[in-house]
Amino acid sequence: MLIHAQIITHRTPPLKPPSADVPSLTMSDRPITLQGQSGPITIRRDQHGIPHIQAEDIVDSHMGLGYCHARDRGLQILLVRTLARGRAAEKLQDTDDLFQLDKFFRRLNLPRGAAQDIAGLSPIARSSVEAYSQGVNLYFKTRRIPWELRVLGFSIKDDPWTPADMIITGKIIGYVGMGQSQAELERFIVECVQTGLPREKLDELFPNQLSGMDERLVKQIKLQETIIPRALWSEPAIPRASASNNWVLSGAKTASGKPMLCNDPHLDIDRIPPVWYEAALSWGNGGNYAIGATMPGCPSLILGRTRHIAWGVTYAFMDCVDSWIEDCRDGKHRVGDNYCDFNTRTEVIRRKKHEPVTITFHENHHGTLEGDPNIPGLYLATRWSCGDGAGAESMNAIFDLLSATTVEQALPVLGHINNSSWSWIAADTDGNIGFQMSGKMPLRPDGISGLIPLPGWDPANDWRGFAPIEDLPRQFNPPEGFIATANDDLNHLGRLKPINSCMGPYRARRIREVLSQTKRFTADDMKQLQMDFLSGQGKQFIEPLGRSAGRLADWDFECRADSTGARLFESFYRALLDEVFGADHAFGTMAWTHILNETSVFMNYFGNFDRILLSERSAWFGSRSRKEIFAAAAKKVVHLEARSYGDDRQIFFRHLLLGKKLPGVFGFDRGPITLPGSRSTVHQGQIHRGPRPHAVAPSIRVIADLAVQTIQTSLPGGVSDRRFSRWYADEIGAWLRGEYKTVSPE
Secondary structure, three states: OOOOOOEOOOOOOOOOOOHHHHHHHHHOOOOEEEEOOOOEEEEEEOOOOOEEEEEOOHHHHHHHHHHHHHHHHHHHHHHHHHHHHOOHHHHOOOOHHHHHHHHHHHHHOOOOOHHHHHHOOOHHHHHHHHHHHHHHHHHHHHHOOOHHHHHOOOOOOOOOOOHHHHHHHHHHHHHHHHHHHHHHHHHHHHHHHHOOOOHHHHHHHOOOOOOOOOHHHHHHEOOOOOOOOHHHHOOOOOOOEEEEEEEEEOHHHEOOOOOEEEEEEEEEOOEEOOOOEEEEEEEOOOOEEEEEEEOOOOOOOOEEEEOOEEEEEEEOOEOOEEEEEEEEEOOEEEEOOEEEEOEEEEEEEOOOOOOOEEEEEEEEOOEEEEOOOOOOEEEEEEEEHHHOOOHHHHHHHHHHHOOOOOHHHHHHHHOOOOOOOEEEEEEEOOOOEEEEEEOOOEOOOOOOOOOOOEEOOOHHHOOOOEOOHHHOOEEEOOOOOEEEEOOOOOHHHOOOOOEOOOOOOHHHHHHHHHHOOOOOEOHHHHHHHHOOOEOHHHHHHHHHHHHHHHHHHHOOOEOOOOOHHHHHHHHHHHHHHHHHHOOOOOOOHHHHHHHHHHOOHHHHHHHHHHHHHOOOOOHHHOOOOHHHHHHHHHHHHOOOOOOOHHHHOEEEEEEOOOOOOOOHHHOOOEEEEEOOOEOOOOOEOEEEOOOOOEEEEEOOEEEEEOOOOOEEEEOOOOOOOOOOOOOOOOOHHHHHHOOOEEEOOO
16 A cells, blocks of 8 residues: 655756865765774665674674764764753754744753762663764764764864763653643643633643642642743754654564564654664674664664564553642742752853853752742742663663574663653564553552642642652553554553543554454554554544535545545534634633644643544533534535645655745755654544644654564655755655665674
8 A cells, every 4th residue: 555645856057065075075975984992883874875883792783873973964963962961052043933942942951860860870881871972983083073063163173972861852852742741731731720711621631640630729820931941842853753664563464474564653754864773783603783762972772683682662651740739939849848958050041142041040849830939829849850870771771682593572662761651562582572561650549540730839739759760561462362552541451540531442443443353464564554544533423423524524534635524524623623612612712723823732631622522422512412412513524625635635755954945946954745644543643733734744654574584664754864865865756655664784
């Protein structure tokens, strides 16, 4: 099954790159040899540009990976590091947006605890991250940093890449768009209470999740500036997660007789370069290898396979972010009947065109305060559980995974990758399959979900440690013969319930429906499922329309680019949302539009809103019945012009730094392309109409059949972030058409 899409590329004469980059551009495709600690490291590209790194041992292979990341994604890793440190207005451009972004990241304080994390690394992890840093610095020393950064006056003189930078990069990946979405959801609840939204309506949105909320106190909280700055949504260098799929089949359900694992993380895809970087590492003489997807700036593989096991990952939607209400005065916060000092942290944000700005943050064991405690009042302090003490444990696990040979060995290792909350699946060549959730789940007071802020002055509301991984959701060789996760509710698989809100169930249902068939699946079947455009959401919403369905009654529920029914349904669905949540007795038109366009609340938690829309009766309906509301929404679109779904879904792939800043003839941006799929299809296709419209879709597709020593992949972009490289954007067309390439360890 192939994707219906189009791509228009700019056919222009070759442009000469800046002269300083000519050597790296002309030599980057040739095999090279580096000198590692244990011997030579050879790096060559295969026909797809993917680097194959051969070394004497695993440590040296990661030196080669660091070199390749700097060579092919130097712009990406330096931009992410600069943003994560809160130095964008100093090192890049001094704009108000970047200054607000610097304040956001200084508040997060991602470098906090990096030294402690490094001290906690295992010997193999420490040696490997140091070797990776050596590889990055070797390339920048001999080939210089990307010319786009040099034009801005950017320099890394006396600022080499270090293991701490890998810890920070791992944290930013785990928080932005993931842990961040949970923080935004909790802020949304506070704002709903403060604007007078009736408790009955909130309880419908978050059933059985608001126990213990004191509305009187919540209304008194002094909210400050927006926690999530608009600039964060406008920064393409930082990947934002919206959804992901992974599933694994036992050999009893595959044509090869061996397990087959599939993964397609859904991140921003309208960017060049893509989020992921594929690599093949091999070491020693025993056939040791690891092939799959890496994240530039981080060592080793995030998803992929070795000779014995394969693994994949999705976001688990575990709630790892909580807020407490702090009663403040005279620069102190109340604990019981006493007032205690905050720990203070002073940050100086330097700016290219303005005077430095000094900001003081106030912190306690509940996190960072939002507000000035010298002004009496109630403020929020917020803490992300994965922000402290997770770096070393996660890094150690990433390297331990490369020596695991069975699923039983791999699952507890995967469970300790807790720089955010993840749903891991795994398979081995012995025929086993398994699932393990990871993340630092706070142990809260009984009956408290984590969605609401509690009084910080009562020690009974403090966290009581973190859940052991054996109490989190997990599976091993289930009788169904398959495991599938798609950001859905997996609480039933654990002793504890770490998920309080997640995405709609449509993708998970569709995947399980297909995998439940009594057949032996092939890799081609899995490709077809990864490219599936059937909207389970559409099916559920058309049925209540009855005779009001009109032209929608003929829709086949496929969200393809050429479908007129898909466009009609999206218009109807938006009208339905507006009828219920945009009504004056609900959020109102302006507030609802802001929720849709300026936040991640609906994009990530639309399942909560759908549950209300599909209810027979609801406080959100006012005096009308569901039938009347559906009919009113259908009436608004009955005369809609019959146009294709793809007409409204044109996107561009934009260069990380120069996107939209240069004429199309220079070829830094590519497109337009037509993006099919929807929020509810297995092949995700969401377009967020925010401050910087961005598209979320499969950021890579991976299929690993354990019967062979290869994987099949499809990447929306190319290996290199160098515009004049042949590997700059060479795979976009194949990705759009649903074509895969084979990556081998040799």
